[in-house]
Amino acid sequence: MNGELSLEPTARDLAASGLRPAELERVRQLLGRMPNRIELAMFGVMWSEHCAYKHSRALLRTLPSESPHVLAGPGGNAGVVEVAPGIAAALKVESHNHPSAVDPFHGAATGVGGIIRDVLAMGARPIALLDALRFGPPHEPRARRLRDGVIAGIAFYGNAIGVPTVGGEIDHAPCWTDNPLVNVACLGVAPVEALASAAAREPGSVVLYAGARTGRDGIGGAAFASEELDEHSAERDRSAVQIGDPFAGKLLIEATLQALATGGVRALQDMGAAGLTCATAEMSAAGGTGMEIDLDRVPRREADMSPLELVLSESQERMLLVVAPERADAIAAIYRRWGLVAAPIGTVIAEPVLRMRAGGRLVVELPPACLANGPVYALAPQEPAARRARRAMEVDGGARFASVRGARAIGAGGAGLIASAEAASGAPDEALQALRRAWLALLAHPTVASKRWVYRQYDHMVQLRTVLAPGAAGAAVLRLLEAPPRGLALAIDGNARYAWLDPWAGGALAVCEAALNVACTGARPLALTDGLNLGNPERPEGAWELAGVIEGIGAACRALGIPVVGGNVSLYNESSGAPIWPTPICCVLGVLDDVGRALPSAVREPGDAVVLLGSPQASLGGALFLEAVAGEPLPAGQPLRPDFALHARLLALLAEAAAAGELRSAHDLAEGGLGVALAEAALLGERGLACALPPPAQHEPLEVALFGEGPSRVLASVPPACYDALSARCAAHAVPLVRLGEVTAEPRLRLRTPAGELECDLAALRAAWQSEERTR
């Protein structure tokens, strides 16, 4: 071993690295010596779950990632697809769960900043952000503090940096109270020929550091992200949370795009998780090269930073560029013009070795591939028996559901409601009143309630692309200024209740829902990126959830022909020993040929026919109704698994019918089923509806027909003149179509059921739906 690498690790360093004894032994074998304390720390962060995907990599490889549109699949900084001839879109989702639990404002803000730079690293200008957020029940002070902090942090960063936050979703349940989830997706666009890579291929290239200076914030963040949280996390781990500076982030976007335009940038990557360590190791490993880095030249905030701090710091708003030597000065000058620092800190070398010097001494000498390729662990999945029992509960039997759970009281929210057809035959008014209460309770549930008070805090219009703003549809729709009249649709969805009961279904249904939300605007789904948030995979239960979710996503994507172009895995989401519900998030990108024909969720014209497209089936298995109305603390029943063939036909039908102008609106049925979808479509359009329950549903218990959930269901409105054409198109695609009624000018929602007419003023529905807003 080189005598200069003699910074012997102490027992404390070994513990701090987070490496297991077997992993340390493997490092020792790979190097043929003990790593010094800096190298050890570098292995610690690079072999953390966050960077190395140790428990998920083998499964992720099974996901389909190819299609004629895919330009760059998983493995890069972001996935890239061609969305118009010569125009590429880069897409990536990233989690910032652990930092947000400790410091919600900065944790969320830096989550936004990090994902923006991942997209920027592909050479694309970031044009849209979406967030999938999970918190505890908002009546709990801690959950509320985390929620408000996260939302403020997203607003702080996204608004200032000038990238619109165009959509997202929020769910609440006790499992996320101490471990909130913050998943941020970013979309960017670039001409295909301007796309960049992260592979440092050409020896002799200059390694250029650009952006903000390196400070002591965020040291060990990647490793921290891979640990379970405990009650001391908030105090102990705050130094592991980075501080975001959206102004510097904005400068970095503009300067980097200008630098790329010079043609002198050969590769680039964000210095995010694991900072300089990760960027140098991954860029060299990807190019099959090495790097010589002089740590003394790294711009820093404080003069006395140690080499260890310099290689581990996760200070934000920094990029590492590999540039042509003759262009290095000109590119550095661009960054300086934007008020950023830029410094050549090293050179790419042919020898696949990462060498770092500090104070003239060699302090790091490692093969980059060893750092970049962590160990892969097999899972030992086993379904917990209690989960199977929960799933086996009969929930669709109406009054019978109450007896399943014996004497246990039901209905904290719904005042003992189980309104079945049987009950209705005895006392129809009582059943109708109970249904009406359930309807309002679901609309007021924080998961369903209007999120206007949230997205109003985000600039969702900057860049002049937003055609369908948050709330207007299940997917955001942006115009593609680079190829008019084309448009892009983007949805982010996931349902942890389904995934907790049936991980495979949870994964598959997240794909189906996001794709359907995109299709409801009239777009064709083109690519998907996923964010998997789960507990400890080393436990059999956690492994079962992880394996099931990934298999479900894979099955759905293969069946629907949607490639997975990238994603993120966040494991160890547990607090005080209790894991979160498995929470797979899918973000689907779609393309519209004519953005002017994009469909909103809202019904608009009185006299239009209201129809239900797709599956007639609904179930309370995993439905929000059980929690919001029946007061069940945990999900129950078997969520309906998707019929992929029907789903694919429905996706195709929607794109065709929208393009042909046969639809005026389309709204995916999700939490709260048909009842919630009818109310939302009416409230958004400020129109009434006069509908009847479809015939098959008339034989079901009313709460199943109204609030049952299931995939492949769309509520649409149709101009009367187009009804026949749509009907023929549905027949041709073998997609069931049921006419429910029509849009009315009267601000009232009326629904005929076998128990009588259920009706409610829009004003009362709105009061429930916007109840969350009134408390702001």
Next chain:
Amino acid sequence: MSGRPAPAGAAGRQPHRARAASRAAGGERTTPRSAVRLGPRLSSLSLERLLRAGPRPEPAPLPPARAETGALTFGIVVFPGSNCDRDCEYVLREVTGVQTRMIWHRDPELGALDAVVLPGGFSYGDYLRAGAIAAVSPVLGAIRRFAEGGGLVLGICNGFQVLCEAGLLPGALIHNRDARFHCAWTYLRVERTDTPFTCAFAPGEVVRMPVAHGEGNYFAEPATLAELERERRVLWRYVDARGEPSPQANPNGSLHHIAGICNAAGNVAGLMPHPERASESLLGGTDGRRLFASMVRWLLERRRG
């Protein structure tokens, strides 16, 4: 300052006082010659219109032909944290049809320009106070000279904040009433149509434009507010759909429901709403484009003399 000649009377510093005083006294309205500075033809004509402004807005005049507008050049100031600079450039070029030139924040000279737009964003990060640092940037010196020479200067959102911080417009924009960022469509009432920024609107017209800001709460001393009202320098006010001001229709708590104002000379205006975001029907509305069309129309009138 840039080479373009100032409009007649632009050097005068006592604009609408005489007229405002005569209004306040209920006296007969004349067309004061001082107001002609706002545009030789527009001022006299629009004053009359304003008087008989009814609830029904008149149809807006058509924008001028593109061949004419293309002869005008608008400068767009780029502070490092500007984020609506490219949006303004796009709308001015593609919708309004003028030439555009980006002006870097360190430029001490503007060069030949017909108008300057300070776009929205976070000029220098605005961690201190929105627009505070931008107010002392090199380009503001050039903009000040341009304005003093009668050049048209429009500040949108952060641009409005910068103009207030720089003293080119009175008052200040403080944190929103509820301390939150607001991004939403608002209704505005166009308070007068005899200015370079409003001459393509109908008198009393209620228009829609979005706001997106955390610090848009207009504040000024009572004396300044009284002066603004007396001189009719409030150009846009937050109202409801029927044109009535109300706390609910006011997104940020601005005093007197002020959304935008102009300076005493009438050639510098600022507003918090984003006209560039309301310039294409695909994005939800086209009322904003008439603000730019107003500037174009006034500039072309001035050219014709």
